[in-house]
Amino acid sequence: MDLFEALHLDELSHGLANLSMFPYFDMAHYIVSVMALREQPGALQLSRVSPLACWFSSMLFCFGGAVLSAIMLAEPAVAPLSNSTSVLLASIIWYLVFYCPMDLVYCSAALLPLRLVLSGMKEVTRTWKVLGGVTQAHGKYKDSLLVMIAIGWAKGAGGGLISNFEQLVRGVWKPETNELLKMSYPTKITLIGAVLFALQHTHYLPLQKHHLMLVYTVFTVVNKSRMMLTGSSTSPFAVIESAVYKTLFAGCSPYAALTDEVDKPCIDNSTANTSTSTAAKNKDSSENGAAGKHTPVSPGKGQSESLKAKDESEETETTSCKKTD
Numbered sequence: 001m002d003l004f005e006a007l008h009l010d011e012l013s014h015g016l017a018n019l020s021m022f023p024y025f026d027m028a029h030y031i032v033s034v035m036a037l038r039e040q041p042g043a044l045q046l047s048r049v050s051p052l053a054c055w056f057s058s059m060l061f062c063f064g065g066a067v068l069s070a071i072m073l074a075e076p077a078v079a080p081l082s083n084s085t086s087v088l089l090a091s092i093i094w095y096l097v098f099y100c101p102m103d104l105v106y107c108s109a110a111l112l113p114l115r116l117v118l119s120g121m122k123e124v125t126r127t128w129k130v131l132g133g134v135t136q137a138h139g140k141y142k143d144s145l146l147v148m149i150a151i152g153w154a155k156g157a158g159g160g161l162i163s164n165f166e167q168l169v170r171g172v173w174k175p176e177t178n179e180l181l182k183m184s185y186p187t188k189i190t191l192i193g194a195v196l197f198a199l200q201h202t203h204y205l206p207l208q209k210h211h212l213m214l215v216y217t218v219f220t221v222v223n224k225s226r227m228m229l230t231g232s233s234t235s236p237f238a239v240i241e242s243a244v245y246k247t248l249f250a251g252c253s254p255y256a257a258l259t260d261e262v263d264k265p266c267i268d269n270s271t272a273n274t275s276t277s278t279a280a281k282n283k284d285s286s287e288n289g290a291a292g293k294h295t296p297v298s299p300g301k302g303q304s305e306s307l308k309a310k311d312e313s314e315e316t317e318t319t320s321c322k323k324t325d
Helices: 002-006 010-017 024-038 043-049 051-072 084-099 101-109 112-140 145-161 163-169 185-201 209-230 238-249 256-294 301-324
Strands: none
Touching: 002 010, 010 209, 024 043, 024 051, 024 084, 024 101, 024 112, 043 051, 043 084, 051 084, 051 112, 051 145, 051 163, 084 101, 101 112, 112 145, 112 185, 112 209, 145 163, 145 185, 185 209
16 A cells, blocks of 8 residues: 555564464463453452353453354364363463462563563564454455454453353353453454455455455554543443434434323322322311211110119119008
């Protein structure tokens, strides 16, 4: 491309495209991934209670994208674990991050300057993962743009997409953290990368592959560094997302006003009926209370019999007195 040649970036893009990820960039990816697991709530306690579950969760963090893309392509899910060297390297890093004496490895990697470097190297590996997924899908489904995007997205952000399954390994169930419900920044930037590389692979995007790799890698590394230095988790696409949402998905429905008018009288009538019935009940209770105060108490059965006997005795005495007289 003329612009890259004018800026003397053509050689840089070729050098980046030919850069090997193993072992240094892969090691940075494993360190950042295992540290992200350790910073999950309850992960450190799990490492003391069940080291096997902790190790399995770490492998899902490190190789989740490869596992998910393999499942989607109807390949064995354990195929990514066939590389014994990578699994051994990730396992060593897992042990050092969780069980190193005096916690030296984690404390050293958590320092901001070193963590910036490691996170930047991890973002470089994201480019290779997305491109690898798109290329792998193109080998099986040459004309399917959607499949290439899905596989590239899964391979680059599979650790986040299968986070619910990884949480189950740790005995945690949080369905509200599903990435499809609320996507995080890594998932969004990976999806955008998958779309761009798929368009370039199918020649819909007039840009050479190594040039696109350079642009995408520089953007992800710079933006990730900015977010870490400023302590902000706001996505750079927040303004665009808000505008698209308000334009396409939050418009006023022509039936919204009718629905509100129909629902409102129903609510008002039900409220009025409830208040009327409550007032009627209060009135009845007050009348019953007043009647109870003024109504004389009727005598019981025992009282009536005693009164009748008393009357009979008085009549007897009166008759005897008359006879005497």
